[in-house]
Amino acid sequence: xxxxxxxxxxxxxxxxxxxxxxxxxxxxxxxxxxxxxxxxxxxxxxxxxxxxxxxxxxxxxxxxxxxxxxxxxxxxxxxxxxxxxxxxxxxxxxxxxxxxxxxxxxxxxxxxxxxxxxxxxxxxxxxxxxxxxxxxxxxxxxxxxxxxxxxxxxxxxxxxxxxxxxxxxxxxxxxxxxxxxxxxxxxxxxxxxxxxxxxxxxxxxxxxxxxxxxxxxxxxxxxxxxxxxxxxxxxxxxxxxxxxxxxxxxxxxxxxxxxxxxxxxxxxxxxxxxxxxxxxxxxxxxxxxxxxxxxxxxxxxxxxxxxxxxxxxxxxxxxxxxxxxxxxxxxx
Ligand code: FA5
Numbered sequence: 001x002x003x004x005x006x007x008x009x010x011x012x013x014x015x016x017x018x019x020x021x022x023x024x025x026x027x028x029x030x031x032x033x034x035x036x037x038x039x040x041x042x043x044x045x046x047x048x049x050x051x052x053x054x055x056x057x058x059x060x061x062x063x064x065x066x067x068x069x070x071x072x073x074x075x076x077x078x079x080x081x082x083x084x085x086x087x088x089x090x091x092x093x094x095x096x097x098x099x100x101x102x103x104x105x106x107x108x109x110x111x112x113x114x115x116x117x118x119x120x121x122x123x124x125x126x127x128x129x130x131x132x133x134x135x136x137x138x139x140x141x142x143x144x145x146x147x148x149x150x151x152x153x154x155x156x157x158x159x160x161x162x163x164x165x166x167x168x169x170x171x172x173x174x175x176x177x178x179x180x181x182x183x184x185x186x187x188x189x190x191x192x193x194x195x196x197x198x199x200x201x202x203x204x205x206x207x208x209x210x211x212x213x214x215x216x217x218x219x220x221x222x223x224x225x226x227x228x229x230x231x232x233x234x235x236x237x238x239x240x241x242x243x244x245x246x247x248x249x250x251x252x253x254x255x256x257x258x259x260x261x262x263x264x265x266x267x268x269x270x271x272x273x274x275x276x277x278x279x280x281x282x283x284x285x286x287x288x289x290x291x292x293x294x295x296x297x298x299x300x301x302x303x304x305x306x307x308x309x310x311x312x313x314x315x316x317x318x319x320x321x322x323x324x325x326x327x328x329x330x331x332x
Contacts, residue, residue: 003064006036010068014075023079027072037061037068106328107206107317110305111188114208117232121225123184123210128171130190131162138163140173141249142280154194164192168209169249169298172277175211176285181292182214188301199313206301213277213287213294219252222274222295230258230271233304241268250275250296260307269307272299 013026030037040061046054104112115125143150156164171187179185188208195201212221223240230238238258245255253275257268274297279289302314309328311317316324 003040003060006030006040007064007067007071009036011071014071017075018079018082020076020079023072023075026075030068031065031072037065040064103325103328105317105325106305106309106311107302109328110308111206111208111301114229114233114299114301114304115186115188117229118186118210120232121184121228123186123212124179126171126175126179126185126187127189128165128168128174128187130165130192131158132165132170134161134163136173137165137167137170140281140284141169142278142284143248147248156192156194165189166193167191167298168207169296171209172211172249172281172296173285176213176282176287181287181294183294184212184214186210197315199315200303202302202314202318204318205314206305208299208301209296210299211277211294211296213282213292215292217276217292217294219276219295222276222297225295226256226272226274226297233308234260242274245273245275247273247275249278249281251278252276256297271303272297274298 010026010030013029014023017023017026027035029035032038044057049057119125137155138147138150139145155166158164168187168189168191171189175183175185175187186208187210188206190204191207192204195203197203210225212225219242223242227238227240230240238260240256240258242254242256245253247253250273253273255270256272256274257270259266260269261267262269274295277294277296282289282292282294302317305311305317306314
């Protein structure tokens, strides 16, 4: 066997070696104590070779040994890579037995449930835009440019004059125009305020706006819908109360509280502002307030999700930390 044949034989054997153990055997067969390459040297009687022949043998032998080492190293890398590939390859035909399931985020789960409850009461669900006109966010809601109510919300203004909506009330005008009256609808979605952050305030949070407009809608309808809604969310009878509250787009305006047990104490918890839609808001949408009336409310969806799941800090919700999300498998 000449040196080239030995190299080719080694390469052929390496090609069919697919494990580290097989590789070790090939190495032993060629470079081990009694290996094919090692023996080449043992079997040569150097005393019979001329200095030129000795030199030529030495060069050929060393080259072969180097080539053999290089081939063995390349095979080692190939086998290691195929091991990694085998480990990450996904067999779509295997049954799903990995229990590390994702979970629906508590805000999404709360939103879906709230949507279902309102649908069962005859409300339709719409999702508006997050970037809206100044008119939709403020003017249409009886909040003109110089009105002090604009200072109530620190607003993210865009260069083109639009705003990131500070509340889902920005949907009121569009909904009244596009859906017409009578109407019953909710608009859940993300809102943005340039807030100082703390455990109850985020710069990005969810609200759910609701509106019901028809002939003869009164505060009694508002209370009834809110009580039924909250009883369905909390799966028990819920007591609600209204306190006066000021928002330029409702008259009268209220803060709605509900009674619950927090930290072992029974108490009223402020949940959502609401009120009877201001005549100016109806008129701004081309609806005659002498004929139609309605109520609107702005539920803090994020706050509701926190209450339902006992989440102590609002900032946990936006962190995209799987260790947090995985604590809500029941939300699936
Ligand atoms: C409003 O945004 C009014 N648009 C609500 C309304 C609608 C009144 C219809 C009357 C009729 P307010 O700023 O209070 O109101 O916000 C409503 C709810 O959104 C709050 O009760 C709170 O739960 C939630 N909220 C407000 N700011 C934040 C914030 N920075 N982080 C998390 N939740 C917030």
